[in-house]
Amino acid sequence: MQILAITIDLDDTLWPVLPALERADRDINDYLRRHYPQVANTWPIPALRELRARVAAERIDLAHDFTAQRYITMQRAFEACGISEAPLDTMWEIFAAARNAVELYPDALPALERLRTAWPVASLTNGNADLERIGLHLHFAHRICARDVGVAKPDVRIFLAAAQKLGVAPEHILHVGDDPELDVVGAREAGMRTAWINRARHPWPGTLGVAPDLDLSDLAGLVAWLESRA
DSSP states (O other): OOOOEEEEOOBTTTBOOHHHHHHHHHHHHHHHHHHOHHHHHHSOHHHHHHHHHHHHHHOGGGTTOHHHHHHHHHHHHHHHTTOOSOOHHHHHHHHHHHHTOOOOOTTHHHHHHHHHHHSOEEEEESSOOOHHHHTOGGGOSEEEEHHHHSOOTTSHHHHHHHHHHHTSOGGGEEEEESOIIIIIIHHHHTTOEEEEEOTTOOOOOGGGOSOOSEEESSHHHHHHHHHHHO
């Protein structure tokens, strides 16, 4: 397999995302308790999470846009309390500050520094991480996200959009990610090579078909494999 470019997932590949999301929920709750106690009391964190899940289930047309789903969720929460003018932009900024305060896996930054010197690298994500706020944007030649493309992984169209941006045929792109279905199956169906970052060392789910080209415990292993073939 000749690898001419790399696409890489962000959340749970470069950093664990759950701690940041939980912090964001707490920060928004703190803001609501200070400024909108009625909303905070009506919508504690578990209730607001449930509302977000309902919005996601109802708005399948926004499955590619987590940001829009969050805006709708907060608008509904305020309207349920009889408040028509919700401070949506303020709450988004609170969310974004916490959501992007991620702690990288120890292997992530060294791997990115090595990869970008040898291959064009594009981020490819369904999420709304902001690489500039995180401080990683210079490691990527391109940034592809579901919100901009209009479809989310595992839809092959987002992978093909990345290939077009990179100017490389899919069969010469290695997609790297943590999710067996979203990353491995999606990239495989788009004709890319696949590297599963399997930190917990789970067995490959046989129901998902052919195993990935690479099953690695971390990004250091990815770099070692790539450099051994250079």
